[in-house]
Amino acid sequence: MKIEDDMVVQFHYTLKDEQGEVIESSVLQDPIAYLHGHDNMMPGVEDAIHGKNVGDKFSITPAAKDTYGERLPDAEQRVSLKHLTGADKWQPGMSALVNTDQGQRQVTIVKVGKFMATVDLNHPFAGRDLRFDIEVVSARAATDEEIAHGHAHGVGGHQH
CATH class of the missing domain: 2.40.10.330 (Thrombin, subunit H)
Incomplete structure (x- = not known):
C-alpha cells in the first residue's frame, strides 16, 4: 500500500547526529502516527514517506529548514x-x-x-541536518472524523 494523502501512517524512527550517534528513537515505543498530507509532520520526513510502502526502511538527511528549522540568532x-x-x-x-x-x-x-x-527559543536541534532512519510500519485510510479533525486518532496519534 503506497502512502498517499488522507492516510494514517505509523512509523518508527531513529534520529542521528552529524557523527552518526543516536540522539533519540521510537523503536522501543509505540510508533509515531500522523495524518499524511495535513501538515502534521516535519515536511522533510513527510515528503520522504510519501509514495513509500508499509515495510519500507530508508534513511534521509533533510535540510534543517524542513525539520527543526533554521537557527535564529536573536531568539x-x-x-x-x-x-x-x-x-x-x-x-x-x-x-x-x-x-x-x-x-x-x-x-x-x-x-x-x-x-x-x-x-x-530555538529548538535544540535547529540548524542541524540530522539523519532519520525510518521504518513505515502501517498505513490505513483515515476516517472521515480524522480528516475533519486534521489529525490521526488512536495509538501514536491524538487521544480524545
Whole structure:
C-alpha cells in the first residue's frame, strides 16, 4: 500500500547526529502516527514517506529548514523561573518546558538569575541536518472524523 494523502501512517524512527550517534528513537515505543498530507509532520520526513510502502526502511538527511528549522540568532527571551518546568534548579545548557499560548515549548537555558532566566527559543536541534532512519510500519485510510479533525486518532496519534 503506497502512502498517499488522507492516510494514517505509523512509523518508527531513529534520529542521528552529524557523527552518526543516536540522539533519540521510537523503536522501543509505540510508533509515531500522523495524518499524511495535513501538515502534521516535519515536511522533510513527510515528503520522504510519501509514495513509500508499509515495510519500507530508508534513511534521509533533510535540510534543517524542513525539520527543526533554521537557527535564529536573536531568539532569546527572559522568562520568570516559575514558568519553567522540568527541574528544581536550573543551569545554563539545560532544557526546559515553557507554557505558551500555542502549548508547551522546549527552550534551552542560557543564563539563570535569582528570579528570571534567559532562554534560547530555538529548538535544540535547529540548524542541524540530522539523519532519520525510518521504518513505515502501517498505513490505513483515515476516517472521515480524522480528516475533519486534521489529525490521526488512536495509538501514536491524538487521544480524545
